[in-house]
Amino acid sequence: xxxxxxxxxxxxxxxxxxxxxxxxxxxxxxxxxxxxxxxxxxxxxxxxxxxxxxxxxxxxxxxxxxxxxxxxxxxxxxxxxxxxxxxxxxxxxxxxxxxxxxxxxxxxxxxxxxxxxxxxxxxxxxxxxxxxxxxxxxxxxxxxxxxxxxxxxxxxxxxxxxxxxxxxxxxxxxxxxxxxxxxxxxxxxxxxxxxxxxxxxxxxxxxxxxxxxxxxxxxxxxxxxxxxxxxxxxxxxxxxxxxxxxxxxxxxxxxxxxxxxxxxxxxxxxxxxxxxxxxxxxxxxxxxxxxxxxxxxxxxxxxxxxxxxxxxxxxxxxxxxxxxxxxxxxxxxxxxxxxxxxxxxxxxxxxxxxxxxxxxxxxxxxxxxxxxxxxxxxxxxxxxxxxxxxxxxxxxxxxxxxxxxxxxxxxxxxxxxxxxxxxxxxxxxxxxxxxxxxxxxxxxxxxxxxxxxxxxxxxxxxxxxxxxxxxxxxxxxxxxxxxxxxxxxxxxxxxxxxxxxxxxxxxxxxxxxxxxxxxxxxxxxxxxxxxxxxxxxxxxxxxxxxxxxxxxx
Numbered sequence: 205x206x207x208x209x210x211x212x213x214x215x216x217x218x219x220x221x222x223x224x225x226x227x228x229x230x231x232x233x234x235x236x237x238x239x240x241x242x243x244x245x246x247x248x249x250x251x252x253x254x255x256x257x258x259x260x261x262x263x264x265x266x267x268x269x270x271x272x273x274x275x276x277x278x279x280x281x282x283x284x285x286x287x288x289x290x291x292x293x294x295x296x297x298x299x300x301x302x303x304x305x306x307x308x309x310x311x312x313x314x315x316x317x318x319x320x321x322x323x324x325x326x327x328x329x330x331x332x333x334x335x336x337x338x339x340x341x342x343x344x345x346x347x348x349x350x351x352x353x354x355x356x357x358x359x360x361x362x363x364x365x366x367x368x369x370x371x372x373x374x375x376x377x378x379x380x381x382x383x384x385x386x387x388x389x390x391x392x393x394x395x396x397x398x399x400x401x402x403x404x405x406x407x408x409x410x411x412x413x414x415x416x417x418x419x420x421x422x423x424x425x426x427x428x429x430x431x432x433x434x435x436x437x438x439x440x441x442x443x444x445x446x447x448x449x450x451x452x453x454x455x456x457x458x459x460x461x462x463x464x465x466x467x468x469x470x471x472x473x474x475x476x477x478x479x480x481x482x483x484x485x486x487x488x489x490x491x492x493x494x495x496x497x498x499x500x501x502x503x504x505x506x507x508x509x510x511x512x513x514x515x516x517x518x519x520x521x522x523x524x525x526x527x528x529x530x531x532x533x534x535x536x537x538x539x540x541x542x543x544x545x546x547x548x549x550x551x552x553x554x555x556x557x558x559x560x561x562x563x564x565x566x567x568x569x570x571x572x573x574x575x576x577x578x579x580x581x582x583x584x585x586x587x588x589x590x591x592x593x594x595x596x597x598x599x600x601x602x603x604x605x606x607x608x609x610x611x612x613x614x615x616x617x618x619x620x621x622x623x624x625x626x627x628x629x630x631x632x633x634x635x636x637x638x639x640x641x642x643x644x645x646x647x648x649x650x651x652x653x654x655x656x657x658x659x660x661x662x663x664x665x666x667x668x669x670x671x672x673x674x675x676x677x678x679x680x681x682x683x684x685x686x687x688x689x690x691x692x693x694x695x696x697x698x699x700x701x702x703x704x705x706x707x708x709x710x711x712x713x714x715x716x717x718x719x720x721x722x723x724x725x726x727x728x729x730x731x732x733x734x735x736x737x738x739x740x741x742x743x744x745x746x747x748x749x750x751x752x753x754x755x756x757x
Contacts, residue, residue, distance in 0.1 A: 231418050233395050236302040236537040237527050237572045243300075245394040245418045250426045256386055256415040257430045260357050263412040264384035268354040275380055276324040282376070282407035283320035286313065293368060293399065298528040300395050301367050302536040302573070303491045305529060311491065312369035315655040319373045319673070322657030327380040330675045331682060342698060342714065344751035345744035347689045352682040354382030356434030359427050361448070363439050364539045365494040365595070367393035369654075371400055373673060374437055375414060381681040383434075386415045388427055392539055394418045425451050433457065437680075439496075440464075442666055460670030460680055464496045464593045465621030465663060468614030469650065470636060471504040471512055472607050472627040479648065480626035481515035484599065487624065487650035489523070489577055492538050493547075493597040497622040497644070497651055500594055502601045503610035509603045513562070513581065516599065520563050520577045537573040538596060544573045547596030550589040551578055554600065559583035564597070591617065607632060611639040621663035624650045643667065698742040706738045713739075718755065 229247035234240065248256070286293065294308035303311070331352040338344045358378045362371040371387055378385050389397025401416035417427070421444070428436055428451035438448045439462040452459045469487065471480050488499040504512050528536030538544045544567065551565050564578030578598045583589050589600050604610045614623060622644045625636035633647045643662040644653050653659045660674040671677050699707060713736070716729035730752065733739050 229420070231391050231394055231420070233300055233393070234540075235299055235572075236539050237299075237529075239541070239571050239573065243395050245398065247423070248417045248419050249423065253386075253417055253419065253423070253426045254430060256417050257357060257359075257427070257432045259412040260384040260386050260415050261432050263410050264354075264357060267379075267384060267410055267413055268356075268382035270382065272328040275382070276328070278407055278409050279320050279324040279376060279380060282403060282409075283317050283324070285403055285406050286317055286320070286372075289403075295529065296399060297368055297396060298536070300393050301364060302528055302539050304533050304536055305531070307490060307528075308368075311495075311651075311655070312366060316369045316372040318655060319369075319657045320376050323376045323380045323678075327377075327678055331381065331678050333687075336686075338751065339755065341718065341748045341751035341755055342743055343688075345690065345692045345747035347691065349687050351685040351687050352381070352679065353685050355681060355683055356383060357432055358383045358385050358681065359430075359433045359436045360385060360387045361424055361427070361436070361438045361440065362387065362389055362397075363496075364390035364392035365491060365496070367396035368400065370439060371397070373677075375400065375404070377673075377677055377681045379409065379413070381678060383681060384413050384415075386417060386427060386433065388417055388419060388424050391418065391420060428452055429454070431455060436460070437670075437672070438462070445668070458670075460672070461668035462496065462621075462661070462663065462670075462672060463666060463668040464595075464619065465498075465642075465667050466501060466591070466593055466617045466619040467497055467499045467622045467624065467642075467650075468501045468503060468617070468640070469499045469623070470607065470610040470614055470625040470640070471502065471508070472610075472625065472629070472632050472636075473505040473507045474628045474632065475508070475626035476628060476648075477508060477512050477515055481512060481519055483624075483626065483648070483650050485516055485519040485523075485577075488599045489520075489535060489597045490651060492535055492575070494539060494543070494595045495651065495654075496593075496595075497654065498595070499624065499650060500598070500600070501590055501614070501617075502599060503604045503613055504601060505607070505610070506603045506605060509601075513579075513601060516579060516601070517562060520579055520599075523577055525574060525576065535577060535597065538575055539573065541573050543595065544575050547575055547594055547598065550587075550592070550594045550596070551580065551598055554580055554583035554587045554589040557584045557587050559587070559589075559600070585613065585616070593619070607635065608639075611636070615639075615641045618666035619663070620665040621667035622646075622653075641665075692744045692747075694743075695741045698739070706736070710736060710739050717752065 231245050231247050232241045233243040235242045290313045294305045297308035298305045334350040336348040360374050375385050397416050404414045435458050436452050437460045442463045445461050445463050523534045525535045526533040555561050560581040562579040564576035568574050580600045583600050620641045623640040623642035625647045637645050658674050660671045660676040662671040671680050713729045713733045717726050720726045
């Protein structure tokens, strides 16, 4: 659904758009380093979106019946292809999204490989049937299970900041569970989305099982509203999520939302300050601060604040900012001019309100969407820089008197996605893990859990709902089914028609045998049940009596 013209001047691209796509809508992919286009894709309208969903639903009829062995073989082949093409993929990510090539390998390609291998080896085990021990003695003879079945057509709406790894992990989990996928990549990184679609085909998955469609932001709601989409996974802004939930709700259909974060990092006085400073700087500035799990607030105890800030500034001063395709660069540009203006607005407002600017904070001259690593000291607690998601290379540092104040301020936000702390004390580590409100809390490390396939990625409050990754993420890609088989010979269900005197007695005796507060009454009711021919013909005594005895365990 796309045609790419990499490296052409803007005038040539625009001329081609006019001549070749007079009736089509075009999305240009811009290189954030130069601001120049590196490709273009066709923007799908409502009819094309519906056609993509229909095709995915059609292919799904065969795919969801495939064996685990066949699915795992395809997933392993996809991982092998990504490994073979790793350098080329990283170059594309760097050119279109702006993170350095090494970072693209470390934070996108490697996690993608790890997750695919994890899915191929463990998805079947993690979602196999779960036997259930009945707690009601009447049904103790039944063989009951939770089964995890495919959902159907899954819609993925993914952001610009992790244009390869994030959708790839979701695609892998969806396909492992027997689903079909319609992916809408960010309009800022359409070429990365196309590359994902190409890799899926190369890996031998049925053509049409994974559909990649490109739309402008507002047209993505046509995908959400399509009645053949069975579940929606959205990663993006809180504002857009309101429209996503409303669009999905008319059926209704389930939605998993990952809506960003405002990662607080608490530096305790007993922390290894060198380690904490290096961790905070990398956790805040990796991907130019454009990870939803990026550190966006730092709370450091006053007793060590001066030494900690000194170390942070030393780390920042060593960073090399430039073209992400260069091996000598640590920090690339932001992904768009709109993102740069948003970051700068947060910084400017904080400085105007009294924050001390220690580094950065000014838009540089020259091409591209660069913004310098910025360090601010003690911004006002109510400023947007500390309350709203910034997604930029900014480190706001706030001084606190003690650990509890740091935790209190860390939790003073609408977001609850990720959080971190730094300490050399096991007791303080326990307090941080218990006290910090977030779906993911790490102590003495940061950002790594996204790359750990067995971990889950989830938030609450304004950070969203539902899970990605790991066992909980696989469960999100399935429907839970309660299934039961009754192997015992029986005349009929115990309470089946007619509602006569015999059933009247059974109901009351069962209630008393199970729930009476008097032990003598429970024993008496049980004895009367055992003498009931009607009851014995419908309930297995071999399972009922042990279950009655152990019902409270």
